[in-house]
Amino acid sequence: MFDETIVAVSTAFGEGAISIIRLSGSEAINIVNKVFKGKNLMDVKSHTINYGHIINIEDGFAIDEVLVSVMKSPRTYTAEDIVEINCHGGIFVTNKIMELLLTLGARVAEPGEFTKRAFLNKRIDLTQAESVMDLIQAKTEESLNVAVNALDGRVSKLIKNLREEVLSLIASIEVNIDYPEYDDAIVISKKILKPSIEEIIKKIDEILEVAKTGKILRDGIKTVIVGRPNVGKSSLLNKLMREEKAIVTEIAGTTRDLIEGYINIAGITLNLIDTAGVRDTEDVVEAIGVERSKKVINEAELIILVLDNNEVLTKDDIKLLEITEHKKRIILINKVDLESKIEKNKIDNYIETSMLDDDSIIKVEQKIKEIFELGDFKTKDLTYLSNSRHIAKLNNAKNSLTESLISIENEMPVDMIEIDIKDAWIFLGEILGEEVGDELINELFSKFCLGK
Template sequence: MFETDTIAAISTALGEGAIGIVRLSGPDALAISDRFVNIGKKKKVTTVDSHTIHYGHVTDLSTGTLVDEVMVTVMKAPRTFTREDTVEINCHGGIVAVNQILEVALEAGARLAEPGEFTKRAFLNGRIDLSQAEAVMDIIQAKSSRAKDLALSQLEGKLSKKIQNLRQSMLKTLAAIEVTIDYPEYDEAEELTLKEIKTTARDIQSQINRLLQESKQGKILREGIKTAIIGRPNVGKSSLLNVLLQEDKAIVTSIAGTTRDTIEETLTIRGIPLTLIDTAGIRETDDLVEQIGVKRSQEAIDRSDLILLVLNQSQELTEEDKKLLALTKEKKRIILLNKSDLESRLNLTELEETLNGQSQVITTSMLTDQGIEDLEEAILTLFMTGKIDEKDMTYVSNARHIQLLKEALKALDDVLEAADMGVGVDLIQIDLTRAWDLLGQITGESAPDELLNQLFSQFCLGK
């Protein structure tokens, strides 16, 4: 299974920096390094102790001229990332030195690594499984510290363990099925097996459902809830943004049509990140600038997870209000009855009839902060089911994993359906094996070669 050639690549980002690293991995990593790195008269990379670092010089093989002053880290198999002999050459950063050293390394016998090939070797040599390899990529590409933390917990094998446990219990049931098929003369055995199949399938389904549920919450924690504040002009949308942000970001005036363009701001409400989009008030208008604003508001509605629809309760419900209520009917939304410090003129019965009990209504005032806590509470309950304890959760964030989990759920549906119809266990075995296989693709235990190649090719060079 071990690769026979030695690969090399630049492992740091190319650009001006203090240090650049050229990495070699493979059976000849040490010998090849000895050809172009000089670490002293009496020392050789091949003979020094493993996991040691040495001062030295890289020279050009053909001309013998000095390329750079370097520090060489020597790590022998198997205690390395790839589980192969590995040499890391720390040189001066920037584009020229690292590139020249890589060139010399290739001339000395190494092959240029493909993107992700180091990680692929770590996977092929059993150091990490596929979901962990993907976590490596997620850590590199993480855009927030939270996203990085989630990927790190995946790298530590949390998801892998869960999947392995699920597959293990499926395997037990599959074995029972096998026995039943081998000894068809025992009728009771078949009945018992059928019972076991149903219990296992249901249990695994509920565990997969939980993973998927947690993944939704993980997505929210990572990316935040996209929230659009909409309403007709002058109802207090920008005031709401300012109150939630606790600073005066948006311009607030008594003139209708103050906000002309959408404003985006992020904040956290009790640990949940929120991207707030303040929009231009929506109304039929001839003003071109305002029309464009209105169009943007409509787009904001489309791409939001949550709508805060602001009504002015000191006025009667207008046609525009009703239009907005209809426009957001299908979305997750909270209706705010704003300006509660003013006399109420809104016909609540009429509003409630329109809402049909489907959305939460909160009475607010941006002048007195009435209802703001209720609003925060309402947002939390809309998006976070149950207790959120980040430490205990396994966030499946990778789209490929989510897809496989969903397919496994379906395969288990088929298992249950077949079991209920009383078809032979040999037929059920097919569906259960399929579910088992799908889960195996998450960890890579049953991943086809093309998938592996395609996945690792998305990695960056040198990783």
């Protein structure tokens, strides 16, 4: 438990019907009670909602008419006493109540601090805490399902089971070390340890395979539209988004900066980025845009390279074809409604499109589905590991186990083998947050929104 009682506005900032001010900590009820006119909150039952007014202490005037929820430890979000004030959603009134609570001894919560307390108080583990953020940021039904399952503790269970299996390996080694006369150590490691380790590695591989989809479901696919100026990149972005998001003109060099949008294809979020046309240029502003485009190409998971059907291939086109060669990409020969001048024989695997024709967009979407094998995802019953941090740690655990197999093969002493197996156990623990330092914890939670 923590000494300080924290407070934050948990609803989005701005004018709205209601705002919720949330407090957590041992003084939460006491603090609100001092400015609440209604029932004595110290005496009300846990998990009740109480009608009354928030009163200015100095003059006794009501600041707002409110509903106050009182939830007593331990069955609360943070496992501490929690009070939530439902006030009217004006910026001024919300701030005024916040100020009042601060003068009474509450401290402003840091981003994610409520969830962090839930974790530190051991109500949830780290995978569950992280899934709270995923849930808030979910943009599709599928990514929401993945997050809800993780919040439910399904990812934890998966990892905990693996970890128990690793632990029983360690236990069997310990027995062996303690009673060397028990049997021949090398025989034991080869006959007993090896198959068990291989079995665990197999399970990890299966989880990692499913995680590929999980990661796409959670993070979406970072997609960049590139091409020379005026080939129709912004037109494509607008068509895919069904919205006039980017400015389209017949002037080459219209898009100067990166333009971003999100679309949903088969339940997967595509983070689309429209870029400034790439060409050798003297224009400083345009040159900066071009540099940025090159950078985003490197970071992208999918490139849509747009070429102009109505013009012959230029040096810039060739260069773009080259630099995107090793990426997942879709090549569009656009403006097929116009006369064809492009040398199609020099390009393979392209789609012909016209932004004047809606079928072209369906073709592009179909191609994206094909490339990423996007079908129907069973997000309701399948547990996906989706978070990069978890996937990385699981890979680490796998590598440690693989190391231990090599040691067994080389007939190393058992305590050497045990070191690698223990590492695997620690890596799995890091996923659950059992073996992680303060620094990581602080960083993870700082990405949360205020009041969560």
